[in-house]
Amino acid sequence: MAHSSTRGATSTRTVTSSPLSDKHALRQHHRCVPGTGDRVVRLLTPEAQRPRALLTTASVGAMLRATCVGAGARCTCPVQPTDAHHEEAVRGCHVTMPAPARGRGLRDNAAMGEPTASGPTARTQPPHGRSGPTTTYVLRAELDGAAPAVWRQLAVSPGLHLDELHVVLQAAFGWDDYHLHRFSSDPDDPWGQPAYLCPFEIAEGDTGVPAELVRAGEVLTDAGERLRYIYDYGDDWRVTLTLEAIETHEESAPPAACRDGHGAEPPEDCGGVPAYEVIVGAQDPSHPDHAELLAEFRRWFSAEDDPARIRLTPFDADTVNARLADLDLGSPPRPREVPVAVADLLAGVGGHPVRRRLLRLLAEAAIDAPVTINxxxxxxxxxxxxxxxxxxxxxxxxxxxxxxxxxxxxxxxxxxxxxxxxxxxxxxxxxxxxxxxxxxxxxxxxxxxxxxxxxxxxxxxxxxxxxxxxxxxxxxxxxMPPARRGTAEHRAGTVLLLALAAGVDDTDDADALVTEALIAEGWRHTDGTPLDMWTIRAVQRPTMGVLQRIGALERDRASPGDLTPTSRARPFAHATLATTPHSTDTGETS
The missing domain is CATH 1.10.10 (Arc Repressor Mutant, subunit A)
Incomplete structure (x- = not known):
């Protein structure tokens, strides 16, 4: 049964040591820490969640984030050795955050662009497939091992990236995207290679390709081919995707639609296929093994427990299609190079829906266009x-x-x-x-x-x-932004500059985007309370202050407490994000 998260749990400053030592055990433990959404977790106890999810009224550098390495290695803890908290932080820390690239530069291997030519995230080239807009793929997505069968028939654009196909599957099966996931082109082993990974596994250095760089039409090319998908490494939901047919695309067709299906939606964190089958049979008096499965259910819980308390949502194509209609599918063109700050931001928000909005802003910002200065x-x-x-x-x-x-x-x-x-x-x-x-x-x-x-x-x-x-x-x-990399101020400034470079002309809209991005990455007040408007403005203040001083923002005459962008905002913000022509640059500047 999965032990990983429910969203919205607050963070804590507790930093304690852990008996876990080998890398695999550490990584598995990270994946099961409650309250993290199965994203990047660096503190090693269930009580100590989200090391970056702390804001202080003083220096963010004094936060107890577990970013030190073990004994005998160089300490990378942001808490200085003279700080009273440093020794405690070192004792409770056994892993380090991914090393930031030096300088401004570009990074494309950790979160956004083309992976490096070698190493754990080196790209295994998928076959050149049908990724154009003229066809529609008919996929059968079937839950492995379920009896009776649980499946969905989906019509999708082969141009969808695999990270988009992931959210389509989440909608199709009624899951909430709480946990890790991956795809594999190995028809027999969902853990096999080539593997297409979620952002957390890429950041961990697992072997594979970022799912967001690969389209469905690259890994499925002919009818009958299969793609494997795993969601929640605790419950271990395994789905086999079979390309049933390739149809001519109708111009009015959405990028993803559900045509048919069977089987109730598997509940999150119920224990996987075996537990799902017990719950289904225990709730259905007409099931041939109802009595046996009801007894099994009550052995798991209590003799008086009612299995109906676990809600099973029957399959309904209209419900699935309503969810699919709410998804932001069909990605804009993705630049192969992005500034380090934006790559950090995208890696930080992981698979949260705000990621796709950030990608759209990145496309609208046209960072590949040359910088012109009047x-x-x-x-x-x-x-x-x-x-x-x-x-x-x-x-x-x-x-x-x-x-x-x-x-x-x-x-x-x-x-x-x-x-x-x-x-x-x-x-x-x-x-x-x-x-x-x-x-x-x-x-x-x-x-x-x-x-x-x-x-x-x-x-x-x-x-x-x-x-x-x-x-x-x-x-x-x-x-820009004028703040130390990795701090809330730097993250907020990056989002603000991205919004301005994309032409967002209302700072209220920018505030909302900053809020969602910081929440997606897990930032909270030190007392665990959610971020409020005052905090959001406070962490933007270093960047907004510079922009106001150079005339890129000005006081709103109708509302003097607010700032509005001037005609100078977009060109300057574009200049802060514009890439260089070094397509293989991974963060080092010459």
């Missing part, structure tokens, strides 16, 4: 940062003992950059003058400035771009 617009947009870089100069600025800009520089910034409309007060203490404080701190986060021995100094790249607004524009675009 020099006049760049000069106007970069003025605040150029002013600050020039003010710091080659010699730097001596900071106050508390680490702030001296009053003279704060007053100059308020005057020269016309910041009085944004703030009230004397405008001479940086800690009390938020527009200046945000400008200086964002310049540090973007790598333009640094603190050293009580002085504020230019970085090498910041100094080189100080007098060149186009170069500074490019540098800012490269360094």
């Amino acid at each position: 020099p006049d617009a760049a000069a106007d947009m970069m003025r605040p940062y150029q002013w600050l870089l020039e003010r710091v100069g080659e010699d730097g600025i001596k900071l106050t003992k508390a680490g702030y800009l001296p009053p003279a520089h704060v007053e100059a910034a308020m005057h020269d950059l016309d910041l009085w409309e944004e703030w009230i007060g004397a405008g001479n203490r940086e800690d009390l003058t938020i527009p200046v404080l945000d400008l200086r701190e964002s310049a540090q986060q973007l790598g333009l400035l640094r603190k050293y021995r009580g002085r504020l100094l230019r970085t090498k790249r910041g100094g080189a771009a100080a007098s060149d607004s186009v170069a500074l524009y490019q540098l800012l675009a490269e360094r």
Whole structure:
């Protein structure tokens, strides 16, 4: 019987050690941690879920995320060795998160694009099949081992990717996509090769191809061919997909439809086919083995237990088709290269429905298109940062003992950059003058400035771009979002930039997308409560602050508390996400 998740369980800060040591045992344990949706799990006890699902009001870097390696290896824990929590975090940690690619670069092997030429995720090329729009596949999807038979007849486009076929099967059998899954072209062994894997298994380094890169028409080419599918490695639902016929596609036909079927929907987490058969027989007085199966059911539970409490939904083609109609099928063109930040985001949300919306935004963002920079617009947009870089100069600025800009520089910034409309007060203490404080701190986060021995100094790249607004524009675009990779702020900034690059012109829509993406990845408050509007805005603040400062966002005159995109937002957001021509790049930049 499966022990994996139900959605919506909250996270905990508990970090404890585990007796599990070998890799296979660790991976199997990860798959059975409650409350994770069977996605990437790194803490090794059922009580300690979703290491990244913690938000703090201070530094996210101080969170107790189990990202250390075992004894004798280099510690990758974000908690610094001087932190009181570090020793505890190390003791409870035996695995490491997938190593982030260095630099901005592109990554295409972990979540989005073409796998690398070798290694555990190397692509085994499927046969070149019928992936065009002129045909329809008639598939029989039958649950292995069930008696009487449980099957669905589906008409699908061969152009569907296997990750889309996965959600079609979930709808067809009434499952909720709580667990891991995979496909295999081995007709005899669903665990055989070639295997087409869900995002978690790709991140784990399992041998196979990302399911999202392979179309049904590539792995099924002729009538009679079979594809194997497994869902929930605990309950072990095994489905054999047989290509019954290839028909001419009708233009009005949906990308997936259910034509026929038999057998009630197998309940989630019921125990697999053996338990399903017991439940079906125990509920049906006309079943020839009803008495025996009812007794078996009560041996499992209690002598007075009523099997009818487990709801069995009879097969109904109209119900299945209504579910299929709600699916967002038919993917947009998928770029072979994506920025590392977007690849991280897509890997993080896993198979959640928000993933497909993010992919559509990625297509609409046209990140393969060349970046064009208007020099006049760049000069106007970069003025605040150029002013600050020039003010710091080659010699730097001596900071106050508390680490702030001296009053003279704060007053100059308020005057020269016309910041009085944004703030009230004397405008001479940086800690009390938020527009200046945000400008200086964002310049540090973007790598333009640094603190050293009580002085504020230019970085090498910041100094080189100080007098060149186009170069500074490019540098800012490269360094966005202004937050440490892997933090909630970085994730939120990435979603916001993707939305703006795709032309989303309402920040409320962007807020909703950020909310759904962060929830899909498992972020919660440290007390386990769901994210609220204030938190969503707070984690977007570093990115929104830069965008507002360069004129890509402006105050809504009708609602001064809101920001709206300007005509500068989309070109700049596109520049932050635009790819380079290095198609084999896996994250390292030259």
